[in-house]
Amino acid sequence: MPAVETTYGGERAIRLTHGRYEAYLLPGWGNLVALRDTARGFRFLREPEAEMDEFRKAPGRYGIPVLYPPNRYRDGEFTIAGRAYHLPVNEEATHNHLHGFFMRIEWPVVDMGEDEGGAYVEMAHDVGEGHPVYEHWPHTFRFAIRYELSDAGLVQRVQIDNRGGEPMPVMLGFHTAVNVPFSKASSADACSMQLTIGERWELDDRKLPTGRFQPLNENERKMPTGGADPFYEPMDNHYTARPRDGHNRMVLTDARLGLAFVYDVDLKYRHWMVWNNNRCGTFFCPEPQTNMVNAPNMDLPQDVTGLIVLAPGESFSARSRMYVEEVSR
Template identity: 50%
Template sequence: MATIGKAFEGTFHDESAVWLQWGQYEAAVLPNVGANLIAFRDHERHLTILREPTAADMDSFRANPGIHGIPVLFPPNRYEDGKFTFNGVNYQFPVNEEATGNHLHGFFHTARWNVDEFNVTAAESYVVLSITINNGHEIYQYLPHEFTIKLRYSLSELGLAQQVTVHNHGETAMPCMIAFHTAINAPFAEGSTADDYTYTLTIKDRWELNERMLPTGKYQPLTDEEAKMSTTGLNPFWSEMDNHYTSSTKNGRNMMELTDRRLGLKLIYDVGTAYKQWMIWNNGASGEFFCPEPQLNLVNAPNSTLPAEEIGLVTLEPGQIWEETSRLYIIKA
């Protein structure tokens, strides 16, 4: 049987990339810019699922790679004054969000990752990337643990699959805090407009955020419009959103579904039930893209007094591995 996939090194505009192809699908990942899965396309149906930088955008993208593709956030979102204590250890991150006085988004979405392998099998094309932190790595000064984060992306007839593992191979317990700032085009289809789109999201409760965008530990009641996110759906740009929610499940799954009503197509972002939180941000209701962000832990989790299990604050003991999978694919609506 003829192979219908490819995996090869190339470029995305002027940046080194590993490209995957399988049938009608194509994807690209950028090892030197945070292992960002920067493109996922369906050529047969003329769909561009993820927000991609143009050639002219590449310098600004490299300076701030958080709002294109699928950036890896570790630790994700905001940490008060860049400080927290975990397992008796004090951590100090740089304050990089002047408006709030917080640390934002960690270090891995801008870091250089290794390409471990890429290949094609009878079932898929795939690439594996990793980054290992030890005493000689610049990130070690902020996260003084020996650990490896590994990402595996694959393309097949089932769409784009992601597998992420965090392996603590040091001698002390470490916090595992991770999210993906996934930037979804709306519209993702040629000829459609933002008004053609509705989405649902498996949320339960909305966290109350203070003036520094940090959770107070309390919930806010959902508005009537917000409640539609988990029922009938609503437009991604119904209002400006930079909101934090607990996750729920729908038919046993934790996911976002984005429907193009003009074409009768539905994008499913199935993220796995380990992600107990969602952030959702729509760039000021710009009508171009929005970010449904699966997040393992509550924003500022180590500074919360709530139980670790409730807020998704995972402790990785020496030798332990945390792992989860996600998938992006299109079905008929």
């Protein structure tokens, strides 16, 4: 069956299969934790299957965790469209709110199956009074994520509908964890990374943007065209996105295999974070975000911060894709 309910690491899971591809979604966390090419033995995402206790403590380090709002907000407080928001401070070292509300709660599965596009699963939250998110994000809205698996790879579709009577901010990102390498037949030193970055935001000692840019170093200058080392130094860096040839993407090229894993995200993700777990050498996180870190508290125009505000009845949608392509050796 192309879409079936099963288990993964002792957790309820939805398994999608199509051709040589296989994916696992954990509805209990809203996290698609596995994307595999079973014919060639590739695992593109960092999976928690052998370390579920660690996953439950730190779900942001595996698969494709949902960040809403993404990254850090000073003291958990900001004002948008005249409404004051008070988010819990959950990073004591910086006294910030970090990564939002949707990474550690169960996501209802509303549809799954197969159509002409391949196997699919859709999960959604209908947020309103009584919903666990509503206390800190007091809006009536629907937040849906659909994953589709086909010969074209994995497509992610996001739709957020403002169903309330007041303006509602959209602040969205994904803490996507990519294996380096994605094949046991290769090694990290055979891999290089391309990322469509523009400028690097300077961060203060609370890991919040100062509003100033920093010069790119030698490795960062290689990122837009390829050839950058994802482990050249410990990275927890924040960048503007600068699409090239109409694409906003990360490309992990394995020169030994002559293949590249492509993470092509919607142009609406106008900023990137890059985190490599203190140069761990096995995975890194290219994190697309619609808005910059701490966006509502920045004294910058919305077309710079990327802050999106939906009027009543308006919707936000975005499409991203993961796939493999051959490259010349």
